[in-house]
Amino acid sequence: MPEISVRSPRLIGSEDLAVFMLIVNDGTGSDILTGYSLKEFPAARVELHDVKNGKMTKIKTLKIPAHEIVSLKRGSIHIMLFDLPVEQEKELTLVLQFEKSGTIEVNLATND
Numbered sequence: 001m002p003e004i005s006v007r008s009p010r011l012i013g014s015e016d017l018a019v020f021m022l023i024v025n026d027g028t029g030s031d032i033l034t035g036y037s038l039k040e041f042p043a044a045r046v047e048l049h050d051v052k053n054g055k056m057t058k059i060k061t062l063k064i065p066a067h068e069i070v071s072l073k074r075g076s077i078h079i080m081l082f083d084l085p086v087e088q089e090k091e092l093t094l095v096l097q098f099e100k101s102g103t104i105e106v107n108l109a110t111n112d
């Protein structure tokens, strides 16, 4: 069974927002990140990106192997948030959906 947790979530940017974090699997089985949305703004566009040859490409799912830490970071895999209301002030909650572990909510605070 996988045992998924999230460490050090960070929200970067002002218009198009990037989300970085560590996704930790302390379990004995792998899991797959299959969904991502914003609790406060369900209509916002949330995308999972990888970077290939310096260009961002959309990917749909992300495997989290057993006993591994997958790092979402600048220049690598990351999550991006689009079409958020301009005047959003409240904190954002990113809802991650994993195939086996179910839903994990990640609180995001701007880190400038």
Ligand SMILES: [Cu+2]
Pocket (backbone or CB within 6 Å): 049, 056, 078, 079, 080
């Ligand atoms: Cu991106």
